[in-house]
Amino acid sequence: MKGLKTLLFVLAIFTFNIHSAQDETDTEELSLDKGSIDSQFDYIYKKSGNYRADGKRYEVVRIISLDKLRKNVLDSLNASYKKEAELNATIAGHEATISSLNKKLEETTNNLASVTEQKDSMSFLGILVSKGTYNFILWTIIAGLLLLFLLFVYKFRRSNTLTQEAKTALSEVEVEYEDHRRRALEREQKISRQLQDEINKYKKSK
Template sequence: MRHLKLFLLCSVSALFINFNAQAQKRDTEDEGLSLDGSPIDGQFEYIIKKSNSYKDYKVVKKNMLETLKSHTMDTLNAVRKDLVDTQQKVDEQATEISNLKTDLASTTDNLNKTKEEKDSMALFGIQMSKGGYNVLMWSIIGILFALLLLFIYKFKNSNAVTRQAKIALAETEEEFEEHRRTALEREQKVRRQLQDELNKQKKM
């Protein structure tokens, strides 16, 4: 409020100074000057020219002063209204700037989060950098590949052992069959010999 009063006082002073400067430049004719159609400085000049002189003083009509006061108050009210409107616009712009700053901060935060998500990968709910994610995935792939090679080796080795076991089994079966044949032949031979001995004993 103090600033507004100071501004109004400065405005009135400027109006009076402007009036004096304009009054010195104008000639003594009253053409174009009035209390209704002229600006404030023109109204002051009009009153001065229409006033009577008495020694170093000017005698001004009361109704002219009242009219000038009314016009001056209207001008000051208009200036005050412009100031209020300007202050309102300034406040609105300050609020808008504050909102824009808030939006900018939120947008910047979202952008940073988006960059972090773009530069990272989620594994089991854990955010990891792309480099760490790639190292981990290639490590897992390497381990799985090594296990696959180990499985293939074990499988081939197991097949080789199985084949050797089958070969050994076949050889054993063949030896067993040969032994069985030999034993059968020996048994048959012994039976024939026994039968021959029995036959000999009967003849005797």
């Protein structure tokens, strides 16, 4: 019984190969040379023969087609591996570029922060202080100098007033002194005349 089934299977395969050998070879080569791996598997499945033995279904595929499909699968895998390697190299290059750009960005940010700090700060006695603090110190010094100037002006005017008052008082004293000296001189002259008159009278009385 098994020998009969095997004989029928061989005859079916032989008959199938005789009728479609030439056309199948041409279309198979074209189909296995084009399209995706999935479509090539579909092609192999559609072009395969089938039979049943012991209640099981079997597919009959040409060895040359399997070899071609195997080669195509390996070629696809190798192309995928090559593409993956190229993509990994590209990704690594992009990561290196991104890392370099991030480093430059960090340096630029630090430089910008430093420039901004220098722009917003000023040197005072060799110390870097903020503009607000610098302005506060500057206006405090200006206010102090202004107060000192006003105090000096006040003292000067006060001294000038006192000097003028002293000069006026001195002038008054000098006037009084001259008047007193003049009166004293007049009294002295009067007394001298009176004394001389008395002396003259005394001499005449003798």
